[in-house]
Amino acid sequence: MQQTRPDLGAPASYTFPKPQRISVGGGTVVAIDVPGQQLASLRLVHPFGGAVEPLEAMGVSALTSEVLEDGPDGQSSLAPALERHGAEWISRVSWDGFITGLDAPTNRLGEAVHLFADAVRRPALKADDIVRRRDQLLERFWLDASSASTLAMRSLGGQLFTGRYATPLAGGPVKLADITPETVARFHADSIASVAGTLVVVGDLAGVDLEELGRTVFGDAAPAPERATTEPAPPPGELPRVLIVDRPGSVQSALVIAHRAPSRSQVDLPRAEGISEVLGGMFTSRLNMELRERLGYTYGAGSRFDLRRDSGVFFMSTQVEAGTTAHSVTSSLEQVNKLRAGGVTEDELSTVRESNTVGLPVSYSTARSMAGALVDMVVHDLPDDHVDRTRAGYEKLTAEDMNSAAVEYLRPEEAVVVVVGDARSLRGPLTETGVGPVEVRSPESLWS
Template sequence: MTHTLPDLGPNRPLTLPPQAEKTLANGLTVIAIRRAAVPLVEVRLRVPFAGADLARSALLANTLFSGTAELTTVQIAAELQAVGGALGAGVDPDRAMISGNSLASGLDRLMEILAQVLTGATYPDSEVETERARLVDRIQIAQSQPSHLARVALLKRMYGDHPYAVQTPSVAQAQAVDRDQLLGLHGARLHPFGAHLILVGDLDPEKVIEVAERRLGDWTGNGDPVELPPTPALVPGPLLLADRPDSVQSSLRIALPAVPRKHPDHAALQLANLVFGGYFSSRWVENIREDKGYTYGPHSLIDHSIAGSALLVSAEVATEVTAPALVETLYELGRIATTPVEAAELEQARQYALGTLQLGMSTQSGLAGLASTYAGYGLRLDFLAEHSARLAEASVADVASAAEKYLGPAKGVVVVLGDAKVVQESVSAIAPVTVQAASPE
C-alpha cells in the first residue's frame, strides 16, 4: 500500500518578533528583540574592524577577556558562570565580534562585565605570551592544510592588491605582537561609534535598552570606522594551478561575480545558486557526488563582505579525477547559465531557502546571528521579511536571468591546488594554465 505525500502548503509571510532600537550618545546602536522561548538572552556586539592589523586583531580577540583592573581572567569566567553566562570574541576582515549569552536574570551582570572589558581590558603579559604561542601554532597548522592553501591562492587571484587578498597573518607577524600593541589597537579601534549591540531573548526590548545604556553609555573612543574600497571586478584568465607536490587530492575553487543583499537580483541569484550547487539536492552535487562519486562534499555559496560579494564554488577530489571533476563543474555552470531551470527544481530550491530562513529565526541564537550580520550591512529584520517575499515571488525567468548574468563559467576565476606534475597536462586540455608554487601566506 502506498501513500502520496500531500502538496506543500502556501508560503507564509515571515513574522517578525517585537523589537526596539536606539542609538546611544556614544554612537553605539542597541537592537533588542524579544524571543521568549527559554529564559536566556543572546548577546552579539559587532564593532567595525576593517583594515586592522591581522596578527594584532587575532591576538586581541584571544586575550580580550584575560583581565581588567577589577577582575582576572579566572574571575571573569567565574562571574559569568555565576549568571549562567559566557562571552568570547573573534575577528574577520570586516569586524570584531563579541558573542555570548546568559540567563535573563543575569543580563545586567553580564553587561557590567562586558563594559569593564571594553573600557579597561589590561592584556596581561603572561596571557599575551600564552595566547601568542597558541596563535602561532594555529597558523602553522593551517598552513599545512590544503583548504588553507587553496583559500590563500583564491583570495590573491580574486582580490589582487585589495586588503581582502590576505586574511591570515604570517607566523612572523604573530610572533611580533606585544601587549603595548594590543592596548594601542584596543584604544584605536574598539570603540562604540558605528558598533551594533544585539540582544535577543526573554526580555522587554525597551527596558533592556535602558540596561545597555546604563552599562555601556560610558564606553567611549575616538575615530571613525575604516572604510575599505570596493572589491575589484573579477578578471577572468588562465586557470591558476597552485602546485602542492605529492598531494593525493586536488582542491577545486571557482569564484564568480555576485551581488550584495540589497541588490534586486539577490533573491534570484540565491535560488540559481541553490539549483546549481548550494544544497544537497542541487545539480552539481547530484552530478559529481551521487552520480560519479568524485567528491563527498561539493558546495557553492554566496559570500558577502562589506566591500563586495562573490559566489564561491569548492570541492576536494582525488588527484586522478581532477580534470573530469573540473569538466563537470564547468558543464553545470554553463548549463544553468544558458538553460532555464525547471519549475519543479526551482520550487524545491525555493522551499529550501524559505525553510532555512524560518529555521534560522526560530532560535534565540540564530535570530541574534541574523540580526547582527544584517546590522553590519545597514539592514534590519524587516529586510528578512522583504527578502522572504522576493524568494517566494521569483519566477523561472528571474532565476534564468540571474544565472545568465553571474554564473557563466567564463565570468569567473578558477584555482586548482594539487600536484602539478600529475594534473597539469589534463587540466591544460580544459583551459590555459598558469602554474605557481602553493604559498601558505
Template sequence: MSGNTLVADRPAGGAPRPYEFPAVDRAKLPGGEVVSAHLPGQRMAYAGVLLEAGVVREPAGKEGVGKITMDLLREGTELKSGDEFAMALESLGASWSGSVDADVLRVGVQAPVDRIAAAVALLAEALRRPRLAENDFDRVRGDRVAKLTTAWAMPGTRANEALSRGLYLPRSRYSKQDTGTVASVSALTLQDVRDFHAARLAFGGTLLLTGDLSGVDVTGLGEVLLGQAGPEITAPDPTGARDLVDREIVVVDRPGAVQSVVAIAHHAPGRDTPDYTAIEAMATILGGTFNSRLNHQLREVKGYTYGARGGFDLNRDGGVFSATASVHTEVTAAAAVDALAEIDRIKAGGVTDDELASTKAYRTGSLPIALQTPGSVGGALAQIVEFGLPEDYFTRKYTEYTRLTKDEVNTAAAKRLFPEQAVVVIEGDAEKILPGLTEAGIGTVRVDDEGQA
C-alpha cells in the first residue's frame, strides 16, 4: 500500500544469550548405563532404550527382522495380551516409538513426567518379556509385507533401492533397504524373530531419559529396565562398498509418473571423521536450507521442483552423500544437469564468506530451537551414545563453529564430494525421460529393472 512508513534498515540484532545443552548425567548399572538430561519445567518426558541391534546385525537373508521384532514387542507380553498392553500404555497418555538405523535400534515411550515411571515399567515388560506368539507374528509379517508393497508404489522407494544397489556390493547389508525386502520379510519365521530378540534385545542397552526429572528416580528406572548385562559386542561385517569409477546414470521406470525423482549419491566417511563440522557446514550451504544452492537453483530460479536438498548420512562405519529432488517429468534431464553442476561448482570453487558466516550463525543459533522438546533432546542423547561423543558435544559445537575456517570448508567440499564418481538414479517415466538423459551427456545411461515389489 502506498503511504506506508516502513523501517528501511535491517536491524543488526545483538549477540545471542549463550545456550548450554542440558547437563548430562550418566549412571552405570549392572545391566548398562542410564544417560539422562533434566529439562526444568518440561511436563512431557521421554524414555528410550538404545540397543546394539542396527540392521548391520541382521543375519544374511533375514533383512527386516529387526523392524518386525520391534513391531512385535507391542503385540503382547508374558503378562498381557496386545490389546491389554496397548490400553495400559495409552491410558498413561504414553506414545510408543521405535527406530532402527545401520548401527542401533531404539524403542521408547513419551508420557507426562508424572507417569513416566509406569510407562518405563511397561516398556521394560515389552522389551524383555514379549509374548512373540505365532498368530501375532503371522499378522504382523503380513502387514509388513503389505506395507512394503505399498511403499513400492510410492515415488522414491524404487529410486532408493536402486541407489543402494549402485553404492554397495550385493553381499553387503547396506545394498538392501533398512526395512528389508518383500522377499526377505516374507521368508522370515517366528524363530528368526525369537533368535534376534534373544541375541540383541533381551539384555543390556542404554536407557535415555529426558524431561523435568526433579521428581523422578532415575536410577530406579534404570534398574527396572536394564536388568542383566548383554553379551560382548563384536565388530560387524565390513560395509561392502562398491567402487565407483565413472558416473553412472541409472533409470528406474515408473510408467505414467508426472514427476521424476532425481537422486545423486556417492560414498562418504564415517561419523568419526575429523572434519565432521566442516562437512556439515559445506552440506548446509549446498543443500541443507531453503537458501541452499540446490534449492535456490532448482526451485527458486528454475521452478523445476517443490524442493531440492542434499546432505550426508554418516554411520559408524561409513556414510553416504546424497542430493534429491522430485521434478516435473518434462525437465528431468535439465534438473539433473543443474544439480550436478551445483555439486561441481562448490567442489571446485568452494563457498563464499557470506555463505559461511550465515551457516555458522544458523548452525549454532538453531541448535536450541531444535532441542526444545524431550523427544529431540532424547535424540541428541542417542547420538552422543551411538557415536561416543562427549557429553557436552552440543555445547561445544558453538566453539567448533566459531573456529571453523573457510579453508576447512572448501577442503571438505574438494575432498568429500565426488560428482564424477556418483550414482545418479532417476525414477520416472522411462519412455519420456530416456532420450533427454542420453542427450544430456552426463554419463552412461542404463535401466535398472532388478527391483521388485
C-alpha cells in the first residue's frame, strides 16, 4: 500500500537555555544544567589570545597551549591521566582567547577537574618538553603550508594588517623559533596561572557543586584584567592589489579575495553572515553556482567573515586550474558587484532565514555545542541571550536588510587578492585583469 508523506508542520522557535552565573573568588562560573546529559563539557576561558601577544613573542600562547598537554608531570602525561577518569583534554587558542577544558562523565567530573586544575595552574613546563613542542609546531607550520589553500590564508594577514595580525596565529616560522622555555614560563605565570578566568560548565549538573568546581579551578588567582582594544593599522599599498605567492610548476591555484571588516561588536551578525551565505556560504551560493556549476572551474567556492574583538576580515576562497585563475578572480568580483547592485532574491532570503533558525535544536543538542556558544559569549562579551537575539534577527530579516548589508559589508574596492600558484604563468593574466598592481613573493619571504 502506497503511503503519502505527511505534511511538515511549522518549526518551533528555539530558545537557548539561560545560563547560571556564580562568582567564585576571582573568577566566574557560567553553567547550563541539561538534565540527562551525562557527558559534561567544561571550558576555562582566559582573555589572552594571539592578538595581545608582544611582537617579540609571537606564538607564545599557541606554544603554551601545546605544552600544557604535557601535564603536571611532563612528557605528555596529561591525556593518559585524564583517560582514567573517562575525560578528554581540550585546548585551543584563538586571536581573542586562550581556552582549556575537558569533556568528562558527570559522575567523574570532580576527580577529573582536580587533575585539570593542576594541568592549567601548575604544569611541569619542562624545558625539554617546551623545545620539543616548539619544534613540532615549526615542522607542522611548513607541513600545513604545503597545502596551497592554507598558505594562501596564512598570507592574508600581512596584506591587511600591520602589527600582530600580519603574522599567523602560531607565530610564523621565524618568531616562533625564538621563543624560549623562559618565555613560555613567564607567559603562563602572568596570563594563565595567576588569572582566574571564566569557567563554563554544561551537562546534567544535578549532583555537581558548581562553587566547589570554581574553587578548585580558580584557587586564589586574580580576576581577569580589562582588555583594551585598538583597531590595528593597515599596511601601506594601493587597494585593490594582487599578491602571487610563487609555487613554480603548480598546475592549480589557490586564491583568496579578502578585505578588512568591522569588529564583532560593530557587526549586525544576521545581516552580515546572511549576505555572506548568499554570496558563498551555501552550496547554492552565487560563487559556487558561477565557478563550479556554470564555469566548471572548481569543486567548490565559499566566503565567510572572521570577526575579532578589534577588527575583522571578510574573504572569498577557492582552488582552480591554473589557466582559469585570472577569470576566476574577475568572475568572483563580478558576483560581488552584482549582489551589491541587484540585491538578493526571495528564495535566497528564505534559505538564509531557514538555515539559521530551523536547525538550531540540532546545532545545540550536545553539551559541547552549548559550551562552545557560552565560550563565544565570554570571549566577545556577548549577552546571555545572544543566541536568541541572533535567531530573532534571522527570523525578521528582510530583503532590504540583506541588500543594505551587501553595500555595507562587501567592499571589493578595498580587496587584496592572494594567489598561490606558478607566478611565471600567472603574472601576465592577473596583470591584464586590471584589478590592481601585482607583486610576487616566495613563501619563505613572507614572515622573515
